[in-house]
Amino acid sequence: MDRAHTLHRRYMEQAQNKQQTHLHDELDALAYLGLRASATYAQIFGAVAAVAEIMPSWQPQTLLDLGSGPGTGVWALSSLLPSLAEATCIDQNAHLLALGQKIISDAQLPVIVTWQQGDVIQPIERDETQYDLIVVANVLNELNAEQREKLLETAFKRCRQLMIVVEPGTPIGSAIAQAAAAQLAPAGRLIAPYIDNNFVEEYFLHFPQRFTRPEFARRIRQEMRDSPLMASDWEEAKYSYVAVGKIPPEETPWGRCIGPIRLMNGYLELPMLLKDQVVQLKVMKRHKQQYAFAKKLRWGQLVMQREALVHPSLG
Numbered sequence: 001m002d003r004a005h006t007l008h009r010r011y012m013e014q015a016q017n018k019q020q021t022h023l024h025d026e027l028d029a030l031a032y033l034g035l036r037a038s039a040t041y042a043q044i045f046g047a048v049a050a051v052a053e054i055m056p057s058w059q060p061q062t063l064l065d066l067g068s069g070p071g072t073g074v075w076a077l078s079s080l081l082p083s084l085a086e087a088t089c090i091d092q093n094a095h096l097l098a099l100g101q102k103i104i105s106d107a108q109l110p111v112i113v114t115w116q117q118g119d120v121i122q123p124i125e126r127d128e129t130q131y132d133l134i135v136v137a138n139v140l141n142e143l144n145a146e147q148r149e150k151l152l153e154t155a156f157k158r159c160r161q162l163m164i165v166v167e168p169g170t171p172i173g174s175a176i177a178q179a180a181a182a183q184l185a186p187a188g189r190l191i192a193p194y195i196d197n198n199f200v201e202e203y204f205l206h207f208p209q210r211f212t213r214p215e216f217a218r219r220i221r222q223e224m225r226d227s228p229l230m231a232s233d234w235e236e237a238k239y240s241y242v243a244v245g246k247i248p249p250e251e252t253p254w255g256r257c258i259g260p261i262r263l264m265n266g267y268l269e270l271p272m273l274l275k276d277q278v279v280q281l282k283v284m285k286r287h288k289q290q291y292a293f294a295k296k297l298r299w300g301q302l303v304m305q306r307e308a309l310v311h312p313s314l315g
């Protein structure tokens, strides 16, 4: 429990733009599993589910998870992408890799996983195997800017279809994901969260993924609270992400809802990311069809047609 507490503090006090290691030994690895991994599972799941929404018939078979930790990406994606047959997990931390190996073998996931201990910035330059999907989740914030760029550049060379970068849904995480988008856009296509391959700068792009806390995670949270009130049995993990493709998206949506929907007097207000801008859209109650659609819209969801939210009388 002490380790979970210490780890929590390390993540809260994390420095910006600096290489840093938060996990040092086996106990740290266990604390990561108990405290963080269910939330990072939810983040990866949320980001890849958003990509699957725009690529409904995409069937990747091979995955490279860089900075895989205990293989969180493999757990999350084996249920979301049933086509996945093989995964390679690379991480510098032998304790996390050993835990991942045990969990994945106990869970009998239908994916053949290869575990490699190594530095994700250096050795991948020498290996030229290509993968349908590359995931880099919650890793870039542990590197400095130069290392991030190098990792993204070398990783994208090994990507056959899509690369997905996931970061915590904080202003820093969003800025890192957007810098990754800006770097990779010239070499590929921005699939999500951006619309129609267009980069929109300087907006805090982040998304929620709700999940039920496993019993052990709830107990750890409970112990960490000052208040005797019960820790919630669910959590909303926020994440930022960018998916860059070497294949085109299957859909061309009009926009994406990028924040909570606010109920105002006589209308709903929702932030929408469109092809080239962010707008605060007002949907009037008197436009019944659009209002009903907006009411059910989820933060992060795509909107395929403008007419779904904008009444024809508005031009």
Ligand SMILES: C[S@@+](CC[C@H](N)C(=O)[O-])C[C@H]1O[C@@H](n2cnc3c(N)ncnc32)[C@H](O)[C@@H]1O
Pocket: 023, 037, 040, 041, 066, 067, 068, 069, 070, 071, 072, 073, 090, 091, 092, 093, 096, 118, 119, 120, 121, 136, 137, 138, 139, 142
């Ligand atoms: C916060 S954990 C994320 C683990 C997993 N991707 C997830 O989202 O749950 C960050 C991981 O990146 C790994 N890492 C950081 N820098 C690395 C490097 N240069 N080479 C290999 N692994 C690295 C750490 O060992 C750690 O397991």
